[in-house]
Amino acid sequence: SSAFGTNFDWQTVVPEPDRGTNDPMIDLDNWGVALWRLPNWETPSPGDVYWLSFAVKVTDADGCPGNNHQVEVTYPDGTTTARLIPDRVNSSNEMTFWQAVQLPQGVMPAAGTYTFTVTDEAGNTDSITDDLVISTIDLPQIITPTNGTSTPPCPVFKWHPVTNADNYRVRVYEGVSRTHHSEYTADSSYRIPCGTLDRNGLYHYRIYAYNENYPTVEVDNLSSTEFYHGDQPNFVTDLIPLSPIFNILME
Known part of the structure; x- marks a missing residue:
């Protein structure tokens, strides 16, 4: 028994952390604001679709997530704003926030300075700016695999080179979950x-093109094939067993 009697229940009291001890920090992480060009899924409406894509990284020694951070971007006009949402937890003290805003058909965004501000639970803030320079690029045009085809278990993705594109990336999805993403490459396959x-297996995929040397250099302009899962090209991997020689050749 304890000195407090046999019926005393020991409890460990953990005080709430002081959420105002450290200021949050915001970083563009080589993104900030970028203009994203996509195919128009609202057939038969003419013209492509443009989104403003926002992404920043927030770090906070008091915890992130956990410190109820709010991230907002202010457009060059000084009055239009958009709220970013939590996208990915990188560590106990670091998180990526993201948002994409579709622009009205035929309307291009304002070039200029976009200001990102993070505010924590105690009201501490940090801000950073990013200048958007608009230089749109064409959409990637797929060569293979075409929609609905059967492929080997390790297919080759090919597309026509995009004028002014420096890098590409392929993302493969099973259902709505991302299964694989390639490294950034300057090749068109x-x-x-x-x-x-x-x-x-049934898979969907998306190909991205960047006209800055992203991720080494901050991106301002990108394009991709279809965004929504139901519109993305799909393929089925066949059941033909791979021979040892084939595996060696593919390594």
């Missing part, structure tokens, strides 16, 4: 590593 995809 990419072979997915053997063993990454299941045989007899």
Whole structure:
């Protein structure tokens, strides 16, 4: 028994952390604001679709997430704003916030300075600016795999080179979950590593093009194939067993 009697329940009291001890810090992480060009999914409406894509990284020694951070971007006009939402937890003290705003058909965004501000639970803030320079690029045009085709278990993705594009990236999805994303490449083709995809699996994919050397350099302009899962090209990996020689050739 304890000195407080046999019926005393010991409890460990953990005080709430002081959320105002440290100021949050915001970083563009080589993104900030970028103009994203996409195919128009509202057929038969003419013209492509443009989104403003926002992404920043927030760090806070008091915890992130956990300190109820609010991230907002103010447009060059000084009055239009948009709220960014939590996108990815990088560590106990770091998180990425993201938002995409579709522009009205035929309307281009304002170039100029966009200001990002993070505010924590105690009202501490940090701000950073990013200048958007608009230089749109064409959409990637797919060569293979075409929609609805059957492919080997480690297919080759090919597309026509995009004028003024410096880098590309391929993302592969099973359902709505991302299964694989390639490294950034200057080539207009990419072979997915053997063993990454299941045989007899149904997959969708998206190809991105960047006209800055992203991620080494901050991106301002990008384009991609279809955004929404139901519109993305799909393929099925076949069931043909791979021979040892084929595996060696693909390594």
